[in-house]
Amino acid sequence: MTGISTDVLLDIHRRMVRIRTFEEEAGKLMESGKIPGALHLYVGEEAVAAGVMVHLRDTDQITSTHRGHGHLVAKGGDLKRMYAELFGRATGYCKGKGGSMHVSDLDLGMLGANGIVGAGPPIAIGAAFSNKYRGTDDVTCCFFGDGASNEGTFHEAANMAALYKLPVIFICENNGFGEFTRQERHQAIHDIADRAAGYGMPGVVVDGMDALAVYESAGEAIARARRGDGPTFLEYKTYRYFDHVGVRGMGVIYREDSEVLEWRQRDPINLMEARLAEQGLLSPEGAAEVHEAALADVREAIAFAEASPFPEPSALMEDIYTLTASAGGGA
């Protein structure tokens, strides 16, 4: 942990705890039928979002996935507007029109969760292109899964990113499954980062349960992109504790409970707390306070969402086309 400031360490920890709390409570609400639709929860993978996002500014963009709550929470998303969106309320990020799979927050550079697997990478390189074109040193982090790494869209985007030396970081969250299909049943390689070489960019395999390893690897890749040295492919080995959709993650046909328990042994939050305690940076009481604060924020967000109105019927036909005039004067 040498070289990483205490503030940053505590910040990463806090972000992870906020994600977990957000997701666990959302899962309960989905199970009890209060939140409709399909929630793809991020529990188990918190170190990735937190370790990457702590490097980013509001003007840096991210593209997210169907499993996107964790990304937005870590990027500083407003929990109230997030929960309101999950509840389909007018106060939600998308006025209840997008739901869990389509939350976005342009003020934070969150270009959107996306219900379509593999839709993010091409969008990410375009955002990176805009940064380069406008001469900023902002970067774009593109989150996607092991499953998505098999979509043509990823390969097209990776090639272009390296070709044009775009300030983009491909962040592959390898949780071992695409839905219910195990990685070895959907691709012949073990390390997805091997693919980076084929496009002419560095590929790095990292322990995605170790927030510090995530922090360091992401830091290097992001610095490289900011310098104008082009894209990096980061593969984070991680695991989703819950089911593909919803909460139940054990007693399922596609994996053994023992595997889940094994991964849980290396829980990213526990790991971080143990290290912080070892260094004398966070006591068990201090950690408990972080958890309590997160729970208080999440509860407040849920109460806000539940008290919020549903969108007016008139909202249905709004926002299909923008009414904003373009710079050129057209509509």
Added chain:
Amino acid sequence: MAEMRMRDALREALREEMLRDETIFLMGEDIGLYGGSYAVTKGLLEEFGEARVIDTPIAESGIVGAGIGAAMGGLHPMVELMTINFSFLALDQIVNSAAKLHHMSNGQIHVPMVIRMASGGGSQLAATHSHSLEGMYAHFPGLKVVCPSNAADAKGLLKRAFRDQNTVIFIEHTANYAIKGEVPDDPDFLIEFGVANILREGTDVTIVGYGGSVHQATRAAALLEEQEEISAEVIDLRTLQPLDMDTVIASVKKTNRCVIVEDAWRFGGFGGELASQVMERAFDWLDAPVARVACKDVPLPYNRNLEFAALPSEEDVVDAVLGMFKE
């Protein structure tokens, strides 16, 4: 005959066809070990083995393209695309190759393939996950488009799809999977393409639907009978390509009124094609302009109230019919 849900009838059809024809194999995301997102292929991996039931990567374009090549190589693939929403990623292979190769090659190439996908909104999955594209696929010459509304039809049509040397787009509305019905167990039970089904006879108005919208149509017909003493004839098209327009025209000539119901967007929708053909062939018999009930022209929102306001309901169908009897 046995009572079963549509998903089970589809599985029966796949099983029977695989037993009949060794060139048939299944390919798709999570169709093997997991048994399919809608449990249609459950048990088939165990029964037919890995050689014939293949779990694929998430790679829609690759899967469909592989299906085309396998079909050209003498096999009869069934490709499952999970949901119709993901078929956009395979659209080039479907439209530029599967649909066109036969004609472009002067009839040398055949692409006998069945592409199955679930469709429809109403589950609060928001805009990317709620498409109804039956009409879009029917727009492309060279594809056959099938959309069953019940268990027996699902079985007879899916079995029929494997007797076809063309690519068949087989679209299953998610709301129909759980609907139960009596299904014949005769292994030769087939339903011919291009034969609409008159679900309910009537004399005052013809209501035409397909896939999911058949159910709004039949519920509306029941309401019209009970509450308004209007006798509605309900026609389930069953296949959009080929299209059994003769049955629709004969009905409209009898009832003199026609309402078209579909889950898809109204603008540029398949209902416009139907309305146009009714106009061309039965103009002099019409007592009112053809009415269309369809999805509002908006990406389907997540919020339940908004989503249901966008989708066509049986009340919308009733209103459309009543509108024809005014003045």
